[in-house]
Amino acid sequence: MKRRKERIDRGVKARSADIFALTSYREMLYLLIPGAIPVVGLLCFTPILSDYWREVMISTAVYALLAMSWDMLMCAGLLSLGQSLFFGIGSYLAGSLNYYAGLPPILTMPIATIGGGVLCTVLLLPVLRLRGVYFAMVTLVLPLMLSRLVEATRILGGTEGLTGLTPFPNQLTALFVIQLALLAVLFGFRRIMGSDYGLVIKGISDNDRSVMSAGLNIYWYKTQVLFLGACVGCFAGAFGTHMDMFAGMPGFALDYSLMPVASAVVGGTGTFAGPLIGAFILVPLSEMLRALGALRIVFYGLFLVIFVVGLPEGIFAYVQRKYQQRERWVDIS
């Protein structure tokens, strides 16, 4: 006897092209609960953790922001291997505004977000025409170049970096700031990609010639996406700088480039929720494995491989499918 898996959309019962006719609390909850999970989870659960784990949550959130920024670029077909470029520039901008001009974090962070976004966009503008791995190579090299530039010219504190920067008043403030930013980016990006504008962006990565022949300047749209992604990355950098009270060459470290990619791959690309989930699994996991010492990276790598092979679509896509569809086995003989 042969069997076949049948998938049936669970969905809401009455559905037209763009109207959801909600008839019961069950259906409303069905639509609302997935959105409520990150809000409740982040804002209510993390503050009750111990100081140490709150610290881990904060650094997780920074990586999650970088991962969502990576995902945004990926939506337009821009494969970035240099998220540390955004992190480093955001970090140095906020750091120097604070160090040299004495501005408080409440000013340096917004300025570094927007200014860094513009700066990174301008830096990457000449290579926006490159696709896939060629674009990736340039993004990989740029942060390395910039960190060597700082080392060689000894500007911005050179290898010492800028130290003694203004910290956040307390840990809880920092936690709430980064998590509100995280939620804003998550829902904001998801909304953008759900709109017609998002459709055009996805179109560029699927099939850029078709979008070109539809009378749209794809480079202009890629620039916009790059700016959005860069702003989010620079915000993460600016935040991290005030968190560590330090801005320096480690901001351009490879960690900030690779962790977001790993998070997005584990969580599922193109959804923003996926990279977020990925970061919230990988960063705490790497923290927990610290006890293993040198073996840590082995277990960490093993975990990554198992996930990528076992769930190539990503955790979020898998969960989403289970949530939206009922599966049952039917006999075909």
Add this chain to the structure above:
Amino acid sequence: MGGYIMTEQVPLLRVKNLTKIFGGVTAVSNMDFDLPEGNLLGVIGPNGSGKTTLVNLITGFVKPTAGRIEFRGKEITGWPPYKVVGEGISRTFQMVRPFYQLPAFKNLIVPLYSPRVKKLAGGKYGNRDAVALDLLEEVGFERDAYVSYKKAGALPQGYLKRLELAKSMALRPDLIILDELFSGLSLAEVASIVPIIEKLKTKGKTIIMIEHRLKELFRIADRVMVLNYGRKIAEGRAAEVMESPDVKEAYLGSEGE
């Protein structure tokens, strides 16, 4: 050369001395032609004769080595594709290029998003989904059968070609360039698309059709242009053109010798 009768009116499209050289290969060489408004020009020729390169040159996907392209008397030579579309020239691709992951009607959102459509609609976009569904019905997507809601990846070739046509129509162009729209379709499917093109023509659209299906093309074309090795070897009414010895040689020559 260029012995065209000059009329008072500026032709919709004027191509002068257009040349494109890829490496050592001359894909299009010294092409000259005028296309009056409302005409349907058929472009035929053996494989590799430069038909698709001509389309790519006019629509800006490829920059010409030399020559001049004018649309409504305005030079558009070497413009990028999005600007060419903005002037009112749209095209279809020989190999269909839908967004396979999206439902068919969502494929039309991208062209409907273009600045040209916004400008023509008086700055208002309106409900693009509704416009998209109407357009698909116009090219023969049966509304009752919900074909428009199916993923483009699940549609048969005939519908994908219609979708491609709808995508170029969505831009409300003045000149539509159809690059081998009929290739890969059955006779019945071709027969069902021909009326759509005839309707476009009665609406006053100017059309260039690159075709291998000569019989169907000759039924609707006002004029036919024959290319061989990147050169125009004949132009005129379909029946006259096919009598020309050059054309006979290009199409049948290799077997005759």
